[in-house]
Amino acid sequence: MYPVIAGGALSAMTFPGQTAGLSVFADPLIEQLGIDRSTLSLSYLIGTLLGAAAQPAIGRLLDRFDARRIIVVIAVLFSGVLFALSFAQEIVGLTAGYVGVRMFGQGALGLAATTAVAQIVRRRRGLALGVSGAIGSAGISLAPVLLERVVSEVGIATAWRLEALAVLLVVVPIALTLPRPAPASMEVQRTSTGTIIVAGYTARQARRTGMFWVLTGALSTSAMLSTALGFHQIGLLGERGLTPLEAAANFIPQTITALAATLIVGALIDRHDPRIFVVGSMAAMAASMLLVGIVTPGILAVIYGLVLGLAGGALRGMEAAAFVRYYGLTHIGSIRGLAVSISLAASALGPYALAVGAEWAGNFSQPSAWLAIIPAGIAILAFMVPQPSPRATRPS
Incomplete structure (x- = not known):
């Protein structure tokens, strides 16, 4: 049961790189950076396309190495990108940040979480993945409600830094405590x-x-x-x-x-x-x-x-x-x-x-x-x- 809940929690922690989590920052970014909505949308599109390009390579790493270790590495990189993104002051820096959060958040961490559950759970795998996916979806859906309050209270930069800290504090311990999958x-x-x-x-x-x-x-x-x-x-x-x-x-x-x-x-x-x-x-x-x-x-x-x-x-x-x-x-x-x-x-x-x-x-x-x-x-x-x-x- 623990791998299923853990996989769901890992999927939920992709929220800083998901559209739902990033949408909360859209209007404040337009105002802070002095850009229009189409420019922000183009930056998001470029970041997503470039982030997508890395997923086949990440998949190959998951086949070669222990998924738990890969998840720890992804968490560190994802956290680092979020922290660096908090210093973005123009559209180029924002686009680079979008590349990172889409690559490691929505892409790599989500891929690694479901792969880990599939590797660990051998009986009723579909049910396990369904429950894990439901937990992840619930977390991603609820995240914007909390994020909207955080952004309005402390601002964009601090919100991204808090997300970076949350990724490290939640994802790394879960990855380290997952059971080892059978070959x-x-x-x-x-x-x-x-x-x-x-x-x-x-x-x-x-x-x-x-x-x-x-x-x-x-x-x-x-x-x-x-x-x-x-x-x-x-x-x-x-x-x-x-x-x-x-x-x-x-x-x-x-x-x-x-x-x-x-x-x-x-x-x-x-x-x-x-x-x-x-x-x-x-x-x-x-x-x-x-x-x-x-x-x-x-x-x-x-x-x-x-x-x-x-x-x-x-x-x-x-x-x-x-x-x-x-x-x-x-x-x-x-x-x-x-x-x-x-x-x-x-x-x-x-x-x-x-x-x-x-x-x-x-x-x-x-x-x-x-x-x-x-x-x-x-x-x-x-x-x-x-x-x-x-x-x-x-x-x-």
Whole structure:
């Protein structure tokens, strides 16, 4: 049980590098640095893209070395970047800081936390990853509430320094107390004809399978569109008649269904075809995009939030377990590292794509409807692409 809770706490501590955690600093940074919102958004986009590029290398390190040690190194580097970011006084320094917090926060620490849980927990792995993911999601969702008060009371610089201290004090002790995982080469599956040892795909072999690109496409689509909708939520829902307070409150139903879906799908993924949950997640994401055009204050706004939370939560509850189920543990860091890299890059492009579409169409409804084609296409592909065959050897 401890590895599951610990993994969730580690995932929650990615909040200084997550969009939700960074969004609290947006308006104060615009005022303090004397820049406009588009300049800040471009800085964020560049930082996210460059941070994403490092994830495959981090994944390979997780395959070669003890994940616990890698997490300690990530925590030290993440903390150092946050501390250095507190001294940024112009856009170049801010962009460099964004590179670091997106690389080590949202990317590396999140990747390492889920990889560690997958390596340590061998029975009911999907449920373990689902519970861990739900804990992490809850922490990330609640962090902006506390951060807003901290920033308003002590300012941007001190808030970043406090985040740096929190990362060290929380992440390092957890990493050092995690149990040692069994060797990935001893991963076994029990079938009707006996026990087999799972050899596992290499990253190159995984990339040659269609299912890798379906899972990565689902992750990237969810990251791109949910970030776009979240980044523009106040303006998007304001266009449909919601007040800024009502628009901000829509994060509550999103969080509720995201947590519930993560737990439920995590409990089911060990016994059911992962493609079912890919289709369900992508269908919910497409529905969210289409609902943008008909949302009104009241029940429809709540339904929109519930459906959007369902889309992200269902995928979060199954993706790590699905990668392990299809490709084994031996090279799971490298395999998921590439997938995380692509999805992180997609999350950077989402807000920009929706903003450009809204400027062209004069509203958010039309580009949202067009973007719904992407998750619909992934859902169709999920059942067209064959599942990878197990790479396993029977023990002698």
